[in-house]
Amino acid sequence: MKSSNVTIKDIAKLLSISPSTVSRALKDHPDISQTTKDQVNSLAKELNYRPNPIALSLRNRRSNVIGVVIPEIVHYFFSSVISGIEKVAGEHGYSVMVSQSDEKYEREKEVCTTFQHSIIDGILISISKETNDFAHLQKFEDEGIPIVFFDRMIEEFESDRVIINDYEGAFQATEYLIVEGRRRIVHFAGPKNRLISQNRLKGYLEAHKKNGVVIDESLVIYCDEFDKALIETQKIIDSGLKFDAIFTVNDFTAAGVLKTLQKNGIKVPTDVSVIGFGNDYIAEMIEPTLTTVSQPGFTMGERAMEMLINRIKNEKNDPIHTDVLPTKLVLRNSTKPR
Amino acid sequence: MKSSNVTIKDIAKLLSISPSTVSRALKDHPDISQTTKDQVNSLAKELNYRPNPIALSLRNRRSNVIGVVIPEIVHYFFSSVISGIEKVAGEHGYSVMVSQSDEKYEREKEVCTTFQHSIIDGILISISKETNDFAHLQKFEDEGIPIVFFDRMIEEFESDRVIINDYEGAFQATEYLIVEGRRRIVHFAGPKNRLISQNRLKGYLEAHKKNGVVIDESLVIYCDEFDKALIETQKIIDSGLKFDAIFTVNDFTAAGVLKTLQKNGIKVPTDVSVIGFGNDYIAEMIEPTLTTVSQPGFTMGERAMEMLINRIKNEKNDPIHTDVLPTKLVLRNSTKPR
DNA sequence: ATCGAGTGCGCAATCGATTGTAATTTTTTC
DNA sequence: GAAAAAATTACAATCGATTGCGCACTCGAT
Known part of the structure; x- marks a missing residue:
């Protein structure tokens, strides 16, 4: 930031009135005469006056900045969440600060510490794969900075959340495979300590039970990277x-x-059907195109930001709330057409 | 931001000294006795005192926040640039504000306006496909806020830049195809008004000339989306x-x-070789894996941030500088092995 | 005993905007 | 025409941290 910015004092000096009068005139305060208001307003417009946000932040003790902590920005899902966050934030006059945890607990703590001694009015976070405790988040709570979890949360930490209906998504996907006639469905699962993986696994298992298909535990393999x-x-x-x-x-x-x-000559979906989770843009680009469970990332970002704004505005009044977003099975060519 | 934060006044009151003494003690000012310094420092530590960044921003007229304007965050390349930016920014005590232009000129202007009346010390920008003028950027220049372009720049706008050697990358890719024995190489080009596309096209054409291959203009097709x-x-x-x-x-x-x-039964790379540009993660996931020109996104982010910090610190002293980063042809299975 | 230098610290202004309260001016009323 | 009421506007404190300047005090030297 540099100089050359018009301040309320400049306007005051030019009109030979006091800064306080200028301030009130700009806010249409009833104490100020219409004549003065007109003068101030037209000069302010002419000089393209904008209140200095930092000065406002200092006085109001709110910065209109929110912090976002995300595991890895390179994932399509997470970047769409950010887009949703940005959209709603912009509509409400908030700016967004994004930091990545790189799926590392230590990095997540660092990022949070930076945010703490910083200027944010609230925080949106999706915790890293490694994160198991929430000491680093407790401090926000203590200082009255609201937290909203999105996608990945800490169960024990009471706060607003927006999550995907992972159970339902996995259930639908698995059931689709069963209806297709599949009986030995392998599940490549995510980390055991992540609720999100647990719920997807649960959906997978439950779909078997509901449809009377025997579960073979050896079909569950923990593997979540390309x-x-x-x-x-x-x-x-x-x-x-x-x-x-x-x-x-x-x-x-x-x-x-x-x-x-395919490298092994196994035909998809003739021999084996495959369903993913996330509806990343690769789903349409790979061959065959991938049937997958779509996660509404953009919507999630929007909802999370809305909840955070609501929490900032209404302080502690409202009870804690969890938003569960529906998933949708997007059928493509890695499963048999129905 | 909420209360409960320790201020310099709190420390002053507890020690029955003045805020100015506390401030000086914390900065190890020679005017302050060692006794007082010790008292202040230990109490500050105990209370976990951190200077309020907003107050500092107001006084110093610098916020230690930099703004990043990016076309679309969902692209692997751009998100790796952001990662690089974040890394260097963090190392130097800067925070990063990211906004997307969604490849829209109007949106880009909005974002810039927000940043202008905001708190940033500098701006990193990769312009949208639609952007052709730079009135919205001129204002930063006028206010002394340094700008560094990355990847996509405006030629007429004098400022620091970090770009990819698009020409060289395209040249290498094309020459590789020619050496492979290809003679009728189609080029799917980007928007004509973008320097980046022009340079890649130039590299494509030049590789033909240098290798004595006739250029057929009908092989150049403007198409840059999936x-x-x-x-x-x-x-x-x-x-x-x-x-x-x-x-x-x-x-x-x-x-x-x-x-x-492949849908048309054309074999890659037997019948036709394909080379992309960017080395997105899809390059390894699609079948066959894609030979592509890698753009060092992370490095680009690092360099851009370094240049910006340098410019912020050294003001107008240094001459304008352009960093051209080398590309590398990453060979995979969409071209014949050599 | 007094002056001068040196030490350690506090006052007050500053950054830009806001706001309770005081002060001034204008208008009204008897 | 003077006092009371109403309408305007200015002053000063505040948010948190910094810093030029000056004050008070100590100590050695003359």
Whole structure:
């Protein structure tokens, strides 16, 4: 920031009145005469006066900035969340500060510390894969800075949340495979300590039960990255494990699965059906196109920001609230058409 | 931001000294006795005192926040740039505010206006596809807020820049195809008004000249999106146009090309070689894996941020500087192995 | 005993905007 | 025409931190 910016004092000096009068005139305060108001307003417009946001922040003790902590920005899902956040933030005069935790607990703590001694009015966070405690978040609570979790939350930490209906999404995907006639469905699951993975796994299991399909625990494999999927898929093929479908915890993993299946001459979806999770843009680009569970990232961002704004405005009044967003199974060519 | 934060006054009151003494003690000012310094420092530590960044911003007229304007965050390249920016920013005590222009000129102007009347010490920008003038940026210049362009710049606007060697990248890719024996190389080009596309096109053309290959202007097609690539590729196939390679301006377009080629039974790389640009993560996920020109996004972010910090610190002293980052051809399976 | 230098610290202004209260001017009323 | 009421506007404090200037005090030197 540099000089050359018009202040309320400049206007006051030019009109030979006091800064306080200028301030009141600009806010249409009843104490100020119409004549003065007109003078002030026209001069303010002419000089393109804007109140200095920093001065306002200092006085009002609110910065109109919110902090976003996100695991990795390079994921389509997370960047769409950010877009949703930005949209709503902009509409309400908030600016957004984004920091990545890189899925690291230590980094997440650092980022939070920076935000704490900083200027944010509220925080939106999706915790890293490594995060298991919430000491670093407690401080926000203590200082009265509202927190809203999105997508990944800490169950024990009481606060507003926007999450995906992971259970339902996984249930639908699995049930679709079962209805398709699949009986030995492999699940490439996410980290055991993440609620999100637990719920997807639960949906997977429940769909089996509801449809009277026997569950084989050996079909659940913990693998949630592209590179690892290449290896794990090859392993299960080599091991002679029998399977006729694979449901993965995200689309990158599904991409790795598809690639390895095809490399081994296994036809998708003839021999094996594959369903991913996330509806990343790769889902349309890979071959065959990927049937996947769409997560409304943009909507999630919008809702999270709305909840945060509401919490900032209404302080502690409202009870804590959790928004569960519906998923949708997007059918493409990695499953048989119905 | 809420209360409960320790201020310099609180410390002063507790020690029955003046705020100014506390301030000086904390900064190890020689006027203050060691005894007082020790008292202040230990109490500050105990109370976990942090200077209020907003108060500092107001006084110093610098916020230690920099603004980033980016076309679309969902692109791997841009999100890696942001990661690089964030890394260097963090190391130097800067925070980052990110806003997207969504490739729209109007939105870009809005974002810039917000930043202008805001609190940023500098701006990093990659202009939208639609942007042709720079009135909205001139204001930053006028107010002494430094600008650094990354990836996409406005030629007429004098300022620091970090760009990719688009020409060289395109040249290498094209030459590789020529050496491979390709003679009718289609180029899916980006918008004509973008320097970046012009340079890639230039590299494509120059590689032909240098290698004595005749240029057929009908092989240059303006198409830079996945969906459009599906259509355009089908068009050139149906039109009976002869070609034996396709070089695209980005990886999404290449993905569309690959998909359509395979759909039409055209073998890659046997019949047609394909090279993309960007080294997006899809390059490894699609089938066949995509040979592409890697753009060092993370490095670009780092460099841009370093240049901006340097410019903020050294004001107008240094002459304007342009950093040209090298590209690298990443060989994968959409071209013949050498 | 007094002057001068040196030490340690506080006052007050500043950054830009806001707001309770006081002060001034204008208008009204008897 | 003077006092009371109403209408305007100015003063000063505030948000938190910094800093030029000056004050008070100590101590050695003359």
